[in-house]
Amino acid sequence: MLKITRKVEYALIALRHMQSKDVDELTSAKEIANQYGIPQQLLAKTLQQMARDNILEAVQGPAGGYRILAKLDRISLKDFFEKLEGPLGMMDCYFDSDCIQIGACNIRTPIQRINDNMRNMFAQMTLQEVTQ
Amino acid sequence: MLKITRKVEYALIALRHMQSKDVDELTSAKEIANQYGIPQQLLAKTLQQMARDNILEAVQGPAGGYRILAKLDRISLKDFFEKLEGPLGMMDCYFDSDCIQIGACNIRTPIQRINDNMRNMFAQMTLQEVTQ
DNA sequence: AATATATACGACATTATTAATCGTATATAG
DNA sequence: CTATATACGATTAATAATGTCGTATATATT
Numbered sequence: 004m005l006k007i008t009r010k011v012e013y014a015l016i017a018l019r020h021m022q023s024k025d026v027d028e029l030t031s032a033k034e035i036a037n038q039y040g041i042p043q044q045l046l047a048k049t050l051q052q053m054a055r056d057n058i059l060e061a062v063q064g065p066a067g068g069y070r071i072l073a074k075l076d077r078i079s080l081k082d083f084f085e086k087l088e089g090p091l092g093m094m095d096c097y098f099d100s101d102c103i104q105i106g107a108c109n110i111r112t113p114i115q116r117i118n119d120n121m122r123n124m125f126a127q128m129t130l131q132e133v134t135q
Numbered sequence: 136m137l138k139i140t141r142k143v144e145y146a147l148i149a150l151r152h153m154q155s156k157d158v159d160e161l162t163s164a165k166e167i168a169n170q171y172g173i174p175q176q177l178l179a180k181t182l183q184q185m186a187r188d189n190i191l192e193a194v195q196g197p198a199g200g201y202r203i204l205a206k207l208d209r210i211s212l213k214d215f216f217e218k219l220e221g222p223l224g225m226m227d228c229y230f231d232s233d234c235i236q237i238g239a240c241n242i243r244t245p246i247q248r249i250n251d252n253m254r255n256m257f258a259q260m261t262l263q264e265v266t267q
Numbered sequence: 268a269a270t271a272t273a274t275a276c277g278a279c280a281t282t283a284t285t286a287a288t289c290g291t292a293t294a295t296a297g
Numbered sequence: 298c299t300a301t302a303t304a305c306g307a308t309t310a311a312t313a314a315t316g317t318c319g320t321a322t323a324t325a326t327t
Binding site: 275280285 | 303309
């Protein structure tokens with residue numbers, strides 16, 4: 004439990020890889036996939052998603068690839084995680100609450116407190132700190 | 136991602152339920168399962184595990200059940216989570232590292248930093264805070 | 268002593284989630 | 298024109314979480 008997904012992991016690897024290059028240099032999904040042993044198609048999808056989220060810029064065609072578009076020190080880890088994986092809740096009922104037992108549940112409030120702490124922690128860390 | 140398991144959730148519900156009673160009063164798995172709509176056998180296993188971990192005391196036979204044994208304000212959430220679910224790592228390589236790519240991986244150190252923050256956060260919260 | 272009801276627990280089955288692949292379309296440099 | 302890159306929905310495979318089954322043991326009650 005409390006694990007990040009490979010998607011997030013791959014995204015971080017890719018960002019860090021690109022950050023070690025010139026800002027306008029392009030990196031292909033293939034290059035990263037080969038270098039770190041990541042399934043290329045899966046990585047490509049994640050990069051495409053980051054492009055849709057304006058974290059990366061994508062350039063098509065041969066000699067195309069991706070480059071970092073956003074200011075990584077302006078994106079919190081919380082926002083990054085939620086862009087890629089959706090709302091960050093340790094229990095499903097943190098956001099959507101169609102749990103039948105919600106009336107009987109005695110730990111909803113305490114768990115939400117923990118969850119707020121966790122979200123707050125990730126809100127205070129930036130992508131830059133992880134990928135620099 | 137970053138979710139707690141039902142096992143932990145059920146354990147917290149059970150602890151909080153027992154804490155609302157007299158300290159030496161017994162509570163059966165059945166009682167809790169019925170009241171909160173939890174599968175009884177699954178809950179029972181979790182209670183048994185907590186008994187093995189000396190968080191609860193178990194009393195067998197009819198009119199048996201469980202009662203809280205440990206001082207909940209002396210058990211951190213980190214220890215509690217790790218008792219129930221094992222080591223707390225956002226990535227598998229935090230503890231065991233048979234990842235083939237470990238040499239190539241460029242984010243191991245940064246992720247460990249995040250993970251340390253998370254573990255530290257849970258180390259500073261006690262079970263008591265959640266179940267009181 | 269017999270019975271009913273509780274915990275104890277390994278093995279198995281089911282379900283949900285995550286991870287990976289497939290197939291096809293589009294863009295563009297050479 | 299061709300090779301190589303991104304784009305992306307659909308599907309399958311793998312893994313992990315969740316739940317069930319069967320059986321054993323303890324013990325209060327009758």
